Amino acid sequence: MGIIRTENLSHSYGAAFKQSAIDCVNIDIEKGGFVGVIGHTGSGKSTLVQHFNGLLKPGSGKVFINGEDMWAKPKEIRKYRFQVGLVFQYPEYQLFEETVYKDIAFGPKNMGLSKEEIESRVYAAAKIVGIGEKHMKASPFELSGGQKRRVAIAGVLAMDPEVLILDEPTAGLDPRGRDMILDEIAKYHEEKKNTVLLVSHSMEDVAKYCKKVLVMNKAQAFMYGDVKEVFKKAPELLKMGLSVPQITSICMELKKRGYDISPDTYTVDSAKEQLLRLLGACKSGDTIC
Amino acid sequence: MEEIISCEDMAFSYSHENEEKDKKIPVFEGLNLTVQKGDFVAVLGHNGSGKSTLAKHFNAILLPQGGTCTVVGADTRDEDKLLLIRSHVGMVFQNPDNQIVATVVEEDVAFALENLGVPPDEIRERVDDALELVGMSDLKLRAPHQLSGGQKQRVAIAGIIAMRPQCIVLDEPTAMLDPRGRREVMETITALNKYFGVTVVLITHFMDEAAACKRVVVMSGGDIILDDAPKRVFSNVEKLKSVGLSVPQATELIFELKKAGYDLPLDVITARDCIEKLIGILEEQGVS
Numbered sequence: 001m002g003i004i005r006t007e008n009l010s011h012s013y014g015a016a017f018k019q020s021a022i023d024c025v026n027i028d029i030e031k032g033g034f035v036g037v038i039g040h041t042g043s044g045k046s047t048l049v050q051h052f053n054g055l056l057k058p059g060s061g062k063v064f065i066n067g068e069d070m071w072a073k074p075k076e077i078r079k080y081r082f083q084v085g086l087v088f089q090y091p092e093y094q095l096f097e098e099t100v101y102k103d104i105a106f107g108p109k110n111m112g113l114s115k116e117e118i119e120s121r122v123y124a125a126a127k128i129v130g131i132g133e134k135h136m137k138a139s140p141f142e143l144s145g146g147q148k149r150r151v152a153i154a155g156v157l158a159m160d161p162e163v164l165i166l167d168e169p170t171a172g173l174d175p176r177g178r179d180m181i182l183d184e185i186a187k188y189h190e191e192k193k194n195t196v197l198l199v200s201h202s203m204e205d206v207a208k209y210c211k212k213v214l215v216m217n218k219a220q221a222f223m224y225g226d227v228k229e230v231f232k233k234a235p236e237l238l239k240m241g242l243s244v245p246q247i248t249s250i251c252m253e254l255k256k257r258g259y260d261i262s263p264d265t266y267t268v269d270s271a272k273e274q275l276l277r278l279l280g281a282c283k284s285g286d287t288i289c
Numbered sequence: 290m291e292e293i294i295s296c297e298d299m300a301f302s303y304s305h306e307n308e309e310k311d312k313k314i315p316v317f318e319g320l321n322l323t324v325q326k327g328d329f330v331a332v333l334g335h336n337g338s339g340k341s342t343l344a345k346h347f348n349a350i351l352l353p354q355g356g357t358c359t360v361v362g363a364d365t366r367d368e369d370k371l372l373l374i375r376s377h378v379g380m381v382f383q384n385p386d387n388q389i390v391a392t393v394v395e396e397d398v399a400f401a402l403e404n405l406g407v408p409p410d411e412i413r414e415r416v417d418d419a420l421e422l423v424g425m426s427d428l429k430l431r432a433p434h435q436l437s438g439g440q441k442q443r444v445a446i447a448g449i450i451a452m453r454p455q456c457i458v459l460d461e462p463t464a465m466l467d468p469r470g471r472r473e474v475m476e477t478i479t480a481l482n483k484y485f486g487v488t489v490v491l492i493t494h495f496m497d498e499a500a501a502c503k504r505v506v507v508m509s510g511g512d513i514i515l516d517d518a519p520k521r522v523f524s525n526v527e528k529l530k531s532v533g534l535s536v537p538q539a540t541e542l543i544f545e546l547k548k549a550g551y552d553l554p555l556d557v558i559t560a561r562d563c564i565e566k567l568i569g570i571l572e573e574q575g576v577s
């Protein structure tokens with residue numbers, strides 16, 4: 001039994017639109033996974049993840065968190081908001097408190113935790129995202145864009161959610177800022193062993209950080225599987241308006257030309273190893289040649 | 290070739306608000322850069338490297354505090370030339386939702402022309418032409434909120450094109466778009482440059498976009514540290530990494546193999562180039 005499971009989940013916006021935003025989605029996400037969610041704009045990925053913490057109510061079908069039907073008792077929906085933390089796109093626009101400390105503390109405070117517990121959680125969350133103590137009393141609006149975003153993410157981490165969902169957490173950041181945030185999240189995932197969902201347009205990032213990938217296409221779950229399996233479907237992904245990492249398309253072409261290279265290679269390191277093996281094997285007079 | 294933008298010894302610093310001390314935060318000092326007519330330049334740099342500040346000098350949103358910035362032959366500090374400069378250099382920003390003012394696509398494209406006092410017949414013609422150019426004619430009567438991000442950015446670009454500028458400066462126009470939207474915008478600006486000779490300055494974080502330009506300028510700490518054709522810029526793998534940037538995966542793979550002792554040229558940025566070079570070396574080594 002996974003931590004998030006959907007059963008024939010469908011949702012459409014407004015009665016005027018006949019077309020569903022998500023249509024009969026059945027997925028089962030296991031506890032402790034690091035899952036990439038990909039799909040082009042309008043494929044339903046944001047609509048889907050907003051069901052996971054009860055921001056949207058299913059049009060039909062069900063969502064289970066830890067095996068419990070989320071909407072069995074609608075009055076208790078709030079508890080799922082603490083279990084499943086959702087970081088929106090451009091979360092820095094949602095900062096509002098006078099100080100960084102207060103902003104990060106907002107979630108835990110609403111959970112009704114003790115003052116000591118709040119404090120320890122705020123500092124722990126700030127540490128994960130690399131916000132130092134010297135910034136705690138500063139106004140969040142004095143920080144740089146990248147720092148603001150990290151404070152916003154810390155605000156969700158401080159609630160210590162079992163599931164952390166990030167919607168495009170690196171949009172608009174430079175490569176260094178991008179790596180920094182994703183490295184921090186990967187480390188957090190490693191330490192806490194909780195479940196992380198990363199909604200991203202960057203196949204390179206999904207390939208680098210995630211173990212599994214959910215591909216949304218035209219309101220449906222096209223596939224859910226290991227990164228390797230998903231990138232094997234590169235031609236289909238391209239048809240959906242998605243891209244595959246450049247390194248994958250290079251390896252696919254080499255395979256097509258008859259070289260012994262795995263076409264589902266998705267990191268530069270792996271491509272390098274395979275090429276060195278091929279080249280090295282020849283030097284030593286191996287039979288591959 | 291004719292110069293369209295020329296920065297000489299340019300200096301600029303932001304003054305810190307909400308603070309008692311007169312703290313200045315310098316962005317750049319003694320910056321020199323020229324953009325020729327018809328150029329297609331990418332400006333790369335980490336957050337805070339000064340690229341957006343530089344771009345805002347190109348149509349006189351910001352004015353140099355030292356040195357000069359000359360755009361279409363006019364000093365940007367000359368207030369009388371402001372209209373001239375802005376009608377020749379248009380800017381497109383990151384968030385399409387902040388740039389669209391009207392409730393119908395074609396009205397949005399006409400907005401600047403109305404402000405410039407262009408006669409109605411000519412507005413009609415220019416708006417139709419501009420929408421055609423960005424491939425949005427079919428959607429000209431739509432409400433902007435019904436469009437995708439890529440389509441909205443193309444409307445924003447059409448609004449600029451309708452002014453018939455010589456140069457478009459785009460500040461991370463694809464940062465908020467999905468891969469398809471990014472492709473649409475890149476195709477549009479590439480065509481504008483190629484077929485209509487519009488000078489393009491593209492500020493971006495995406496290495497693949499920079500790789501598709503004719504020239505790449507890399508900024509770090511307010512200085513221009515590299516300025517060359519994309520192939521030559523990206524061959525500086527270590528230097529780019531040291532300033533927090535990355536290189537295309539094709540370049541990185543070649544760089545890693547070169548490090549392992551294979552004789553490969555570093556000026557590889559596209560998948561096709563990379564495949565060719567790899568096959569070359571595989572054949573040379575007798576792998577079939």
